[in-house]
Amino acid sequence: MASRIHDFTVTCLIACSVLAAGLVTAATEPADSRRTSASPETTSLQTTSSSLQFTDLEGRIQTPLSQPDQKATILFFVLPDCPISNAYAPEIKRIATEYRQRKIVSFVVYVDPDLTIDAARKHAKDYGYECPVICDPSLKLVQQTGVTIAPEVAVLDSNGKRLYRGRIDNLYAGLGKRRPQATEHDLRNTLDAILEGKPVPNETTRSIGCFIPKPELNKSAP
Amino acid sequence: MRLHFRLWLVMLVVGASSRTPLLADATFTRDIAPLIFQKCTSCHRPGEAAPFPLQTYAEIKKRGDLIASVVSERLMPPWKADRGDAPFRYERRLEDDQVTLITDWIKNGMPEGNPADMPPLPEFPVGWSLGEPDLIVKMKVPFVVPADGPDIYRNFVIPLELDSERWVTAIDFRPSARSVVHHSLFFFEASGLARKIDAEDEKPGFKGGMGAMARLRGGPPVLTQEGPETAPGGQGRRLRQGAGLGLLGDQAASEAPKFGSLGGWALGAQPHPLPDGLAFRLPAGSDLILATHFHPSGKVEEEASTVGLYFTKEPTKRRFTAIQLPAAFGAFKGIDIPAGKNEYVIEDSFELPVDVEAFGVGAHAHYLGKSMKLTATLPDGQTQTILSIPDWDFAWQEQYRFANYVKLPKGTRLHSRIEYDNSADNPRNPSHPPARVRFGEESTNEMGSITLQVVAADESQMPKLIEGYQVHFRQSVMKTPILKMLQDRIRSN
Numbered sequence: 001m002a003s004r005i006h007d008f009t010v011t012c013l014i015a016c017s018v019l020a021a022g023l024v025t026a027a028t029e030p031a032d033s034r035r036t037s038a039s040p041e042t043t044s045l046q047t048t049s050s051s052l053q054f055t056d057l058e059g060r061i062q063t064p065l066s067q068p069d070q071k072a073t074i075l076f077f078v079l080p081d082c083p084i085s086n087a088y089a090p091e092i093k094r095i096a097t098e099y100r101q102r103k104i105v106s107f108v109v110y111v112d113p114d115l116t117i118d119a120a121r122k123h124a125k126d127y128g129y130e131c132p133v134i135c136d137p138s139l140k141l142v143q144q145t146g147v148t149i150a151p152e153v154a155v156l157d158s159n160g161k162r163l164y165r166g167r168i169d170n171l172y173a174g175l176g177k178r179r180p181q182a183t184e185h186d187l188r189n190t191l192d193a194i195l196e197g198k199p200v201p202n203e204t205t206r207s208i209g210c211f212i213p214k215p216e217l218n219k220s221a222p
Numbered sequence: 223m224r225l226h227f228r229l230w231l232v233m234l235v236v237g238a239s240s241r242t243p244l245l246a247d248a249t250f251t252r253d254i255a256p257l258i259f260q261k262c263t264s265c266h267r268p269g270e271a272a273p274f275p276l277q278t279y280a281e282i283k284k285r286g287d288l289i290a291s292v293v294s295e296r297l298m299p300p301w302k303a304d305r306g307d308a309p310f311r312y313e314r315r316l317e318d319d320q321v322t323l324i325t326d327w328i329k330n331g332m333p334e335g336n337p338a339d340m341p342p343l344p345e346f347p348v349g350w351s352l353g354e355p356d357l358i359v360k361m362k363v364p365f366v367v368p369a370d371g372p373d374i375y376r377n378f379v380i381p382l383e384l385d386s387e388r389w390v391t392a393i394d395f396r397p398s399a400r401s402v403v404h405h406s407l408f409f410f411e412a413s414g415l416a417r418k419i420d421a422e423d424e425k426p427g428f429k430g431g432m433g434a435m436a437r438l439r440g441g442p443p444v445l446t447q448e449g450p451e452t453a454p455g456g457q458g459r460r461l462r463q464g465a466g467l468g469l470l471g472d473q474a475a476s477e478a479p480k481f482g483s484l485g486g487w488a489l490g491a492q493p494h495p496l497p498d499g500l501a502f503r504l505p506a507g508s509d510l511i512l513a514t515h516f517h518p519s520g521k522v523e524e525e526a527s528t529v530g531l532y533f534t535k536e537p538t539k540r541r542f543t544a545i546q547l548p549a550a551f552g553a554f555k556g557i558d559i560p561a562g563k564n565e566y567v568i569e570d571s572f573e574l575p576v577d578v579e580a581f582g583v584g585a586h587a588h589y590l591g592k593s594m595k596l597t598a599t600l601p602d603g604q605t606q607t608i609l610s611i612p613d614w615d616f617a618w619q620e621q622y623r624f625a626n627y628v629k630l631p632k633g634t635r636l637h638s639r640i641e642y643d644n645s646a647d648n649p650r651n652p653s654h655p656p657a658r659v660r661f662g663e664e665s666t667n668e669m670g671s672i673t674l675q676v677v678a679a680d681e682s683q684m685p686k687l688i689e690g691y692q693v694h695f696r697q698s699v700m701k702t703p704i705l706k707m708l709q710d711r712i713r714s715n
Contacts, residue, residue, distance in 0.1 A: 081274040083401070086520035090370040114284070127521050128369075173649030176297045176615070180372055180589070180652045211287035 052140055056107075056132040057121050064107045064134065065144065065160035071103040072155055072163065072194050074187070075141060077111050079150035080123040082210035084175075088151045088168055089127040095168070096131040099191055106131040111150055111212045113137045142212055152207040153187055155194070164190040166205030174208060248327045249335020250279050256341050257320055258282060261299050264346060264492065271400040271489050277343060279334050286328045293321050300490045302618050306607035308580075309625040312494060350394055352493055355530030357382065359510060363426040364524040367402045367516045374516040375430030375665070379411075379420040379509050380529065387478065389501035389537050392494060394530040395487040395512075399523035404515045405619055406527070408484035410508040411438050415480075417509060430513050436663060438481050438511070478505040483544075486621055493530075494623065497581050500677070501538040504531075517617075541684055542581070542677045547572055547596070547638035549695045551586060551669035554702035557661040559590065559668060561653075564645035566590075568670055570698070571637045575690030577679035578634075579627035583609045585640075587670040589616050589650040590659060592643040596672040601633040608636075609672060616650065616665075629679070640670035 054062045067073045076092050078085045096106035108129045110120050115135060124133045136142065145154035146165055155164035169182035190200045248254065258276055266276035276282050282289065292298040299314040316324075327333070359380045367374060397403035416438055419428045428434060484502045487493070496502070512527055548555050548570035559566045585594040591614035599605045609622065630636075644656050652666045653659075659668050678684040 083273045083519065086401075087370065087518070089520035175292060175295065176617075177649045179649050179654075181654075183654045211285070211291075213284055214287075 052144070054134040054136070056134050057117070057124055058132070060132065062107065062132050062134060064109075064141065065156060066158075067105055067156075068158050069103075070105045070158055072105075072157055072191065073160075074099070074104060074106045074191070075145060075147075075154045075156070076106060076108045076168075077142065077145075077147050077150050077152050077154070077212065078108055079112055079210050079212065080110060080115060080119070081112070082150050084172060084209040085151040086127065087178075088171075089129070091168060091171075092151070093128060093130060095187060095191075096129075100131070102191075102195055104191055104194070108133045109141055110135045111139060111142055113139065113213055139212070147207075148212055149207040149209045150212055151209050152212075155187070155190055155200075157194075163194060164200050164203060166202070167207040172208035248323055248330070249333050249339065250282070250327070251335040251337060251339035251341075253323060253335075254282070254327055255279075257316075257324065259341065259344050261314060261316060261320075263344065265490055267346060271397075271403075273401070283332045283334075286332050290325045290328045293324050296321075300488075300618050300620075302611045302613065302615055302620060303622055304607075304610040304612055306610055308606065308608060308628040311623045311625045312492070314490060350530050352392055352394060352495065352530075352532055355394060356388075356533045357384075357531040358528065359531070360528045361426065361512075361526040364398070364526040365426045367399065367523045367525060368518055369520055369522050370518045373404075373665075374518070376427045376514055376516065377416075377420075377430045377434050378427040378512045378514065378527070379416045380512065381417075381509050382410075382504075382531075384504070384506055384508060386506050387537075388504045388531075389534040390484055390504050390531055391496050391499075391501045391534045392532040393485055393487070394493040394532075396528040396530070397525060398527065399525045401519040402516045402523045403489075403525055403527070404517050404617060405486065405488035406512045406514040407486035407619075408529075409435070409438065409482065409511040409513065410484055410502075410504050411481050411511055412478065412505040412508040413480045414509075416511055427512075430515070434663075435513065478503070480505070484510070486619070488618060488620055491620070495532065497623070497627075498540070499534060499538055500540060500542055500581070501534045503538075504533075515617075540677045540681055542675055543684070543688060543691070544673050544675055545572060545636065545691055546671050546673040547636060548640075548671050549698045551671045552640070553661055553669070554698040555661070556703040557659075557668050557670070559642055559644045559659045561656040561658050562645050564643045564647065565592075566642040566644060567639060568642075569637065569639045570671075571635055572691070572694050574630055574632055574634045574636065574687075576683035576687050577629070577631050578676040578687060579629055579679050580608070580624060580674050580676045581627055582621060582623045582675035583672065584619065584621045584675075585609065585611055585614070585670075585672045586619065587614060587616070587640060587642070588665050588668050589652050590642040590644050590648060590668050591616065591640065591670060592648070593639075593641045594670075594672055595639045596674065597637050597639075598628075598630055599635045599637065601631055608674065627677075630676075636674065638672040640672070642668060642670070 051063065052065050054064065056062050064073055064075060074095070076096075078088075078092075080086070092106075092108065100106065108124070108131060110123075110133070115137065117135065120133065120135050134141075145156075145162055147154055151168060152166065153164070153168055154162055156162055164187070166186060168187045170179065170184040170186070171182040172178050186202065186205050190202075193200045262276050264270070266272040266274065268275055274281070274285070276285070293316060299316065301313065301315040303310065305315070359382060361378050361380060365376060365378065393408055395406055395408075397406075419434070419437060422428060482502070484504070510529065510531075512529070514525070514527070516525070548568060552568055555568045555570075557568060583596065587594070594609065594611040594614055596608040596610075597605050598608050608628065644651065644659055646654070646656055659666070661667060661669060663669070676687075678687050
């Protein structure tokens with residue numbers, strides 16, 4: 001009885017999060033039982049819509065979910081008015097540069113539905129992002145990867161399958177609780193494991209930062 | 223066990239949904255906007271320090287989840303002190319029922335309500351909020367704050383060119399790079415020493431922290447480290463003793479002091495004049511020192527602060543002084559916190575020799591500070607909480623003002639208690655893994671004290687108050703395990 005209630009709860013959570021994400025493709029596989037809890041992270045939508053196309057701030061067409069000649073793809077989800085997100089800009093740039101040489105490509109993704117292209121360009125210039133920068137006003141990549149926080153990252157394999165979702169490192173122990181320096185470098189550890197052909201240490205971690213606006217609040221979402 | 227937990231969770235969810243929320247009908251225009259405008263918008267508006275504006279329904283609704291988190295965790299509005307027995311003036315704290323009002327409204331989907339209920343935006347001051355200052359000065363050369371790295375403490379020296387003594391009732395501080403300036407403490411220095419130290423390197427200002435303050439003060443009776451950064455000649459370390467026995471920001475000395483406090487500014491604070499005509503004494507020829515704390519923001523910024531000073535027309539009629547417990551930021555307490563220790567306490571007590579009236583209080587510790595408490599046990603045995611900060615955060619060093627003078631009769635025993643957490647569970651711990659920490663001025667050392675700003679109830683009793691505190695200070699020195707401290711210092715080098 002208890003386990004039926006449990007299963008029902010999980011099914012509801014999956015259904016709710018799929019509905020909330022506005023997706024009807026029902027491309028769900030059973031949620032990973034190790035991380036079923038009352039959190040909405042049980043969506044397993046990694047393999048859908050790998051053809052999603054974006055025009056980056058330089059005007060180039062990008063398909064961040066399909067990078068067949070790369071070993072992996074990092075999506076850095078950022079919000080330009082979130083101080084924690086901004087504070088990570090130097091580390092995002094370092095990681096993007098260091099791992100590009102090792103065939104891992106990075107994209108910075110702005111996830112503010114109200115951000116104009118001009119404001120995005122100014123912010124990207126101010127913070128010196130050198131990797132491709134994408135605006136995702138309808139939060140398609142947010143829905144695809146299951147991120148909820150900025151800054152948060154998703155690491156995908158060359159087919160767009162999600163290998164990691166979560167924090168860059170543990171610089172913040174909580175909102176308003178910044179460590180003098182990070183002591184656990186989750187994203188770097190994940191990337192190193194991928195390059196060495198090992199399983200990633202943690203498939204998900206909890207990111208600290210600002211909430212990404214919810215898709216259902218955003219009328220322009222498809 | 224896990225199944226039980228889930229069952230419980232299901233029951234909780236079902237239970238919660240069948241209950242009518244307390245404030246289900248709260249609307250933005252009628253209930254939320256007035257509260258946000260009053261508590262948040264003075265900083266959360268264009269041109270101010272907060273990272274985004276909170277002025278419209280759309281702006282607030284968009285950040286609903288974040289607002290719910292930060293008000294529930296009491297991170298915002300920034301206000302670290304618990305409510306004690308003496309109410310504070312300019313309190314930014316939300317009441318518990320105000321937090322519930324906001325979080326319930328967010329849970330209910332943030333209904334906007336009737337547009338006719340919408341209050342107008344308050345008229346926030348444009349420019350100098352206390353009117354045109356008597357003196358406006360600015361940092362001549364901007365200081366470059368790097369994009370990332372640890373926090374930076376830097377002291378900037380600004381000549382005031384005053385040919386006569388003034389009395390400062392308020393200071394308004396206007397940073398140019400609001401995203402990186404976190405707080406600034408103000409001091410004056412009248413002997414030219416600050417300028418000399420400033421000239422020791424090319425960059426504007428000089429390295430901050432309490433070590434720098436000790437140099438300016440002429441040194442508290444503790445060992446002052448003078449490393450290569452502040453002493454290019456490599457003088458090493460020397461014992462500075464004796465000169466700094468005066469009170470912090472001592473406004474009561476008859477002879478003009480050479481160094482003292484002029485208050486401070488922290489994010490979120492508005493400038494306020496001292497109450498009741500009180501004023502800081504500012505000797506002729508003083509330089510203004512801004513001891514500024516920077517948080518790198520992710521991009522390079524340049525800071526050139528502008529400062530407005532407000533003077534009283536005549537010298538203050540009532541002098542004030544500071545009672546710091548423990549004295550000298552805990553220098554005589556033999557602070558020595560073992561690595562991993564999560565509850566290390568220092569305490570100090572002082573019995574008031576005269577009737578006093580307190581008007582302000584502030585606390586200081588570094589990153590291991592965990593909780594702070596100052597109590598007053600009155601002669602009748604009744605104990606009052608003067609200041610309690612249950613979750614000390616070095617980043618928010620508020621100078622608290624009381625709503626009214628707190629009357630503390632002669633014989634009242636003030637007692638301060640400061641607790642430190644040197645375990646790995648303290649995310650602000652500067653050492654990873656934790657390391658043994660002793661007293662010192664650097665942010666990797668610790669200090670700690672609570673400072674009460676007071677006037678004597680009867681002005682003529684001021685000398686007796688000062689003398690009483692000086693006796694306490696000397697007794698504190700005598701109790702120092704000084705030999706042990708010296709040995710430790712030598713061994714650690």
